[in-house]
Amino acid sequence: MQYALKVVGPHGAVVGIDRDPLPQPIAGARVLQGDAFTTSDGELLGKLAAFDVVLSDMAPNTTGIRATDQARSAALFEEALTRAERLLAPGGAFVGKIFQGPDVEAIRRRLATRFSDVRTIKPESSRSESIEIFLAGKGFA
Ligand SMILES: C[S@@+](CC[C@H](N)C(=O)[O-])C[C@H]1O[C@@H](n2cnc3c(N)ncnc32)[C@H](O)[C@@H]1O
Known part of the structure; x- marks a missing residue:
């Protein structure tokens, strides 16, 4: 913020x-x-x-059980994306954090259905040992 x-x-x-x-x-x-x-x-x-940009840095309280943490992170990401799909103005952008895991590819494909430019980002500020990545979409339609 x-x-x-x-x-x-x-x-x-x-x-x-x-x-x-x-x-x-x-x-x-x-x-x-x-x-x-x-x-x-x-x-x-x-x-x-409407919003021009929706950003989600949400993360679950981690349990240490990788599959559980990944699933909870994916649910938070998808909730933020669902809001973006409802509340973004045309041409808007979305960036969300997600833990790398089995759901990421399908979610990236979902982003590509509504955003003209989709990228996977691992910012320098994100610790290399962390499994978090960011998926970003520009050009909402
Ligand atoms: C990695 S922290 C980032 C917080 C903030 N962006 C910052 O940089 O300080 C993840 C945040 O997601 C929030 N969070 C997790 N689940 C949430 C939910 N269901 N609704 C709202 N916030 C949630 C947590 O409370 C936590 O503050």
């Missing part, structure tokens, strides 16, 4: 949601505390008609 605020500038709007309270307030963003699975589209949009 802090980075997004810098990118959108003074005329943009940033809405963020986390299940847990934030450690500190983020001036300029509209921050919701709630579960991404149950928070309504209307609560997320507020007065906005």
Whole structure:
């Protein structure tokens, strides 16, 4: 949210949601505390008609059981993608975090059905031993 605020500038709007309270307030963003699975589209949009970008950095509390953690991460990613499919403006973009695992290829194909440019990204800021990657889509239609 802090980075997004810098990118959108003074005329943009940033809405963020986390299940847990934030450690500190983020001036300029509209921050919701709630579960991404149950928070309504209307609560997320507020007065906005649509979003230009949807970003998900959501991750499950890990159990150490790889298959369980991958499945929970995939469910969070797919929930964020489902919201993006409903709430993005045409031409919009989506970036979501997902743990590498058996669901990733099918999810990447799902992204490709709605976004003209789909990429898999492992940013330098992501620890090399972490199984997290990011799937990004531009050109929503
Ligand atoms: C890797 S942290 C990233 C947090 C934040 N982006 C940051 O950089 O500090 C993953 C976050 O996903 C949140 N999360 C996990 N499941 C969620 C859910 N169902 N609804 C909302 N947030 C969720 C967790 O509370 C946690 O804060």
